[in-house]
Amino acid sequence: MVGIKAFLVIFGLLTAFAYMTLIERRLLARIQIRQGPNRVGPDGLLQPLADAIKSIFKEDLVVSRADKVVFVLAPMISVTFAVLTFGLIPFGPKDAFFGYDPWVINLDVGLLYVFAVSEIAIYGIFLAGWASNSKYSLLGSLRSSASLISYELALGISLLAPVLLVGSLNLREIVEWQHQNGWLILYMLPAFAIFLLTSMAEAARTPFDLPEAEQELVGGYNTEYSSIKWALFQMAEYIHLITAAALIPTIFLGGWRMPGFMEQIPLIGGLFALPYLWMFIKIALFLFFFIWVRGTLFRLRYDQLMVFSWGRLFPLALAWFLLAALVVAFKWPMAVLGWLSLLSLLVFSAYVILTAQPRPRGLPRMGAGD
Amino acid sequence: MSIAALAQSMGITLKALFSKPVTIPYPDAPVPLKPRFHGRHVLTRHPNGLEKCIGCSLCAAACPAYAIYVEAAENDPHNPVSAGERYAKVYEINMLRCIFCGLCEEACPTGAVVMGYDFEMADYRYSDFVYGKEDMLVEVEGTKPQRREAAYTGKPVKKGYRVPYVRPELEGVKPPDSK
Numbered sequence: 324m325v326g327i328k329a330f331l332v333i334f335g336l337l338t339a340f341a342y343m344t345l346i347e348r349r350l351l352a353r354i355q356i357r358q359g360p361n362r363v364g365p366d367g368l369l370q371p372l373a374d375a376i377k378s379i380f381k382e383d384l385v386v387s388r389a390d391k392v393v394f395v396l397a398p399m400i401s402v403t404f405a406v407l408t409f410g411l412i413p414f415g416p417k418d419a420f421f422g423y424d425p426w427v428i429n430l431d432v433g434l435l436y437v438f439a440v441s442e443i444a445i446y447g448i449f450l451a452g453w454a455s456n457s458k459y460s461l462l463g464s465l466r467s468s469a470s471l472i473s474y475e476l477a478l479g480i481s482l483l484a485p486v487l488l489v490g491s492l493n494l495r496e497i498v499e500w501q502h503q504n505g506w507l508i509l510y511m512l513p514a515f516a517i518f519l520l521t522s523m524a525e526a527a528r529t530p531f532d533l534p535e536a537e538q539e540l541v542g543g544y545n546t547e548y549s550s551i552k553w554a555l556f557q558m559a560e561y562i563h564l565i566t567a568a569a570l571i572p573t574i575f576l577g578g579w580r581m582p583g584f585m586e587q588i589p590l591i592g593g594l595f596a597l598p599y600l601w602m603f604i605k606i607a608l609f610l611f612f613f614i615w616v617r618g619t620l621f622r623l624r625y626d627q628l629m630v631f632s633w634g635r636l637f638p639l640a641l642a643w644f645l646l647a648a649l650v651v652a653f654k655w656p657m658a659v660l661g662w663l664s665l666l667s668l669l670v671f672s673a674y675v676i677l678t679a680q681p682r683p684r685g686l687p688r689m690g691a692g693d
Numbered sequence: 694m695s696i697a698a699l700a701q702s703m704g705i706t707l708k709a710l711f712s713k714p715v716t717i718p719y720p721d722a723p724v725p726l727k728p729r730f731h732g733r734h735v736l737t738r739h740p741n742g743l744e745k746c747i748g749c750s751l752c753a754a755a756c757p758a759y760a761i762y763v764e765a766a767e768n769d770p771h772n773p774v775s776a777g778e779r780y781a782k783v784y785e786i787n788m789l790r791c792i793f794c795g796l797c798e799e800a801c802p803t804g805a806v807v808m809g810y811d812f813e814m815a816d817y818r819y820s821d822f823v824y825g826k827e828d829m830l831v832e833v834e835g836t837k838p839q840r841r842e843a844a845y846t847g848k849p850v851k852k853g854y855r856v857p858y859v860r861p862e863l864e865g866v867k868p869p870d871s872k
């Protein structure tokens with residue numbers, strides 16, 4: 324049974340990765356007022372297949388005097404450990420999978436496991452840069468591991484507050500807790516924001532996609548990689564992203580549950596209570612958000628990246644964790660956290676509104692038709 | 694970069710996401726051309742069927758890229774090819790050298806060589822880019838590769854572009870309408 328579930332998860336994940344690339348290219352194209360890939364198959368639907376065939380049959384170069392074993396192993400490490408985390412995501416309650424438990428494995432230290440294992444992907448990146456026998460790759464991999472580790476720190480601490488409040492590392496227990504007490508995002512808005520940003524950085528996603536660095540370096544850690552090995556790195560990156568998009572709703576947005584007020588509506592509450600559907604909707608929403616951000620923002624500079632992580636996110640995460648710890652330690656009501664969360668939202672919106680610059684008038688606008 | 698500017702830019706991209714793409718699906722949909730577009734040369738004829746070209750080589754002299762080669766021959770008085778004393782026995786334009794400037798068109802005293810509307814002229818061999826009279830006289834429809842493909846498949850020449858009206862110099866040329 325575990326084997327079948329593992330197969331389904333891996334199969335579904337690989338399909339999701341393939342079509343994520345297509346959807347991303349289409350959406351980015353639409354943001355740039357283009358059409359995007361639409362030549363292969365009906366409306367471009369076979370494009371991922373064509374990409375896969377192309378990347379398999381491209382010339383596979385191995386740099387001379389590269390450490391061949393590590394060079395070949397590095398992308399495999401990256402992708403393997405990216406895939407390993409996804410089985411931990413709860414897609415439904417105990418009997419959601421035709422009466423069976425939808426979880427591949429149920430770990431009490433689930434959250435810990437997810438972050439421990441997904442971090443090994445950085446190891447793959449670093450090994451790739453080291454084994455390439457190229458200065459570009461080595462520097463690129465050093466840079467990406469440094470940035471990924473910086474963000475990992477803020478990510479871990481931002482998660483401590485919800486874990487403290489729930490009192491469990493088990494992902495399903497976190498979801499069940501949210502069903503009884505309301506979604507964690509209500510109590511943990513700053514932690515949610517930090518977790519969203521840092522998990523984007525974790526997945527090496529725009530605007531934190533410095534490991535890629537196509538424009539300013541020749542490509543960072545993957546400079547010397549070609550064909551399917553390069554594609555494996557891309558795959559690891561996207562699988563990371565999908566895992567992040569699944570983890571965020573699991574931890575902060577009630578997992579497989581529909582919003583509480585909708586459960587009260589008699590017809591809808593019964594009809595659309597499918598756990599898979601709601602999990603899918605939430606994952607899709609976050610993936611759309613990631614694509615949207617990628618279509619909007621440009622890459623941060625390295626020093627900006629470091630200052631943002633160590634100087635902004637890390638202290639904020641620490642402060643919020645201390646607050647949550649105070650609330651838990653002195654057994655204050657949880658509503659305190661809710662009010663603080665709301666207050667942070669108000670301060671943030673006030674900051675956005677007060678610092679908003681009016682669009683300069685009279686200047687020519689660039690865009691289509693000019 | 695302030696957070697407010699960030700939110701504004703996110704709004705701009707979201708608006709762009711729901712706007713219509715400006716892409717022209719070129720090989721599928723007809724491309725509109727301007728009437729004075731400089732495409733592949735056309736050798737025109739008089740209304741009575743005689744060729745306008747009298748083999749004077751002025752186009753070859755005017756050509757800045759030396760792409761035109763003309764070899765003239767005397768007309769047979771009983772069965773003339775052109776309206777003048779002589780006609781072009783060989784008229785060749787090397788389309789790889791041609792820069793489509795239209796100076797040949799301006800130099801021509803009889804208005805024989807005119808720039809037409811064909812532009813899909815990609816081909817495989819160098820020798821296929823030397824266009825002879827048979828490739829450029831007015832009756833010829835479509836580009837050389839298209840005609841070769843049409844002859845091979847037995848289907849009519851396909852046309853992928855659209856011209857609102859044809860310039861009067863291009864006598865006898867029908868406007869290449871969309872398919």
